[in-house]
Amino acid sequence: MKNMGGGDLKSFVQVHPDSHFPIQNLPFGVFKPQSSSSSSNPRPAVAIGDFVLDLSVISSAGLFNGPLLTNSDCFNQPNLNKLLSMGRPAWREARDTIQNLLSSTEPTLRDNAILKKEALVPMDKVQMLLPTAIGDYTDFFSSMHHAKNCGTIFRGPENPIPANWFHLPIAYHGRASSIVISGTDIVRPRGQAYPSGSNSPPYFGPSLKLDFELEMGAVVGPGNELGNPIDVNEAADHIFGLVLMNDWSARDIQAWEYVPLGPFLGKSFGTTISPWIVTLEALEHFSCDAPEQIPQPLPYLAEKISKNYDISLEVRIKPAGQEESHVVTRSNLKHLYWTLSQQVAHHTINGCNLRPGDLLGTGTISGPDPESMGCLLELTWNGQKQLCLGGTERKFLEDGDEVIFTGCCKGNGYNVGFGTCSGKIHPSTKLT
Template identity: 75%
Template sequence: MAPLRSFVDVPPESHFPLENLPYGVFRSISGGDPRPGVAIGDYVLDLSAVAEAGLFDGPLLKNSSCFSQTSLNKFLEMGRSAWEEARLTLQKLLSADEPTLRDDEKLREKCLFPVQSKVKLLLPMVIGDYTDFFSSMHHAKNCGTIFRGPENPIPQNWFHLPIAYHGRASSVVISGTDITRPRGQAYPAANSPPYFGPSKKLDFELEMAAIVGPGNELGHPINVNNAVDHIFGLVLMNDWSARDIQAWEYVPLGPFLGKSFGTSISPWIVTLDALAPFACEAPKQEPEPLPYLSEARHVNYDIPLEVYIKPAGLEHQFLVTKSNFNHLYWTITQQLAHHTVNGCNLRPGDLLGTGTISGPNQESFGCLLELTWNGQKQLSVGDSSRNFLEDGDEVTFTACCKGDGYNVGFGICTGKVLPLSS
């Protein structure tokens, strides 16, 4: 099938052609309230202006106020039928052969904004709750080997359920937000008291996150085979981690201050509809999951992932690892079904992180903890090296699926480390 053509100029290398149309929320730099939009090439299409012009004429969206909101939550709540209706309408409106926007200069100027010069991208949804899973077997094995030795690196329960902890939604920030180095307690040396001060082992974690659409009522689990209809799409996520603080605090209740100081996400939500051509078979699970986790369609997505570090004072960034979403052992639908099996209620806009996505070899490890083996090795970053992140380092994640003549990408998720404030 030939790539779709838009009347909007879409550069060949763009992450955002008609095949993608990811959703976000933006504010015009000239002022006004935040509003929903979709990315097309180097532009954002203002969905509130499209709705105001009466261009959503399908039964679900015609009289809906979902695009006059300051977040995507109301649209997320409407579910797959509304999402599909919106996608078909937007692909038609933006196509090269459709005159409605193409030939109406005033309407076009009202609806389309250059991203780089005219808008500020914001968090796309109000996040009520944030959960972080631990779903990469390679990451689990490496972490277990580092901290417990190679004899039994992965606990028995890991192969029976998607392990997770509840994170801190208030410190989830949009890409481009600086991250201040956290401080806290760390392991004592010999018989001294615990160390207290700035983290000496600040790390990135290469993750993605699922955005919840329709939720479920308290006490009513979501069937694993219906879970896909409760997931709107995916974003890139950097779950920054202070490894020294985390190592001292996590027994017996798990991560706390070592994680809650900051989590960065990319601004554009790529829908599962856009990712459908890149679905692939997920890893075989042994032992067979319990019935509530056994899914008829056991799939991941082929999403290549890359991480770059730009040291302070330099213009060039350096590739430090390449992984892929398809390495996840537990799928996002299994994660969501497990999250609700006890009756827990999810809500539109909830964020479900995958956990660090590591591949099987050194070049595909998803964090510095693995890449440097907890600081025992040096990682080359241009002419310098790293055990863990230094002040001034800027970390950038990117991801892009390669179709036949087109891309479906996520843009970037970036953040710079600032020194601890006094």
């Protein structure tokens, strides 16, 4: 029996109406129990309400079928990479089985007190970990509004977006080793920067223009063999799901170093992702038309159906010393100019191989309105104006500030959400 319904589908697990994790969602992650009486090995789970469902327990009970029956150890791994490598048939089998087991009408788990107690662990009793082993990380630049704003700030309003931007999804290769899970502190980076409008030499020290970037990240599934590109109309089968992503940026370091080869130390000090991967199956109800692309893309980027996802995104900042956080922007993934499938197709068109667990950032997601700008560089127009945060003013992030992302799709009586993606800024370390 397959349960892929909408708001009428209910779980025997009580889920608050405002929860991001109803039975319609079932995002995947990796957790470690905090209890000393349980095995402390990291293992996969899905979120349901205020609980995580331990998939190693479900697998050990022999409740999966199809491709997961012959690969039963994929839920006894410290990450989701083996599941990702198995492709969409296995992902659908996992989701369908889990959704059925958690439904209010299915007794297998609901009426087995011992199995239920072992499988359902309260979220406040677990530690969430990075869900995948990330071998490579690429960050795109796919929001036209962000590209236009940044170009206007640095080059003026005459020709803010380079001509090539409208022909291909631009990206840079990021640093996978510094990707961290939500809740991890971010240390203010040090580096070289150049005084704006000055003839002085570059200086070295802690970044004075530390910024967040509101992004989402696509988690790669099976990937492709070296030399074999992924067709744009088959690219969705290589995307397991999405996470919230904060591409922290030191704007002063970035501005001095990025010519001519692009971002380096201004980006590589930290990238934060949310712990739960929301699958494309869960997001399918929220797909929407992508923006019209002019000029038409080259054939290898031309999709039969070009779509984005209607995911409302919000950024809050909790200033150092304050108890409350303040909304600084609201945006939406639907504003992306280049779609997720086009990003995958372009990434592989030269034969580059993607591997299970690789992360592809969307780039900063800005909307058409001032209230939907996706970073402080835009919101303060590179420090020319201030944001008021409950009596505290900010141009860029100060030590002790906490940045909190949330993302959610609104269904008929339920949410499909991502939880939070947060990080707090700690002072720069002193050189010995």
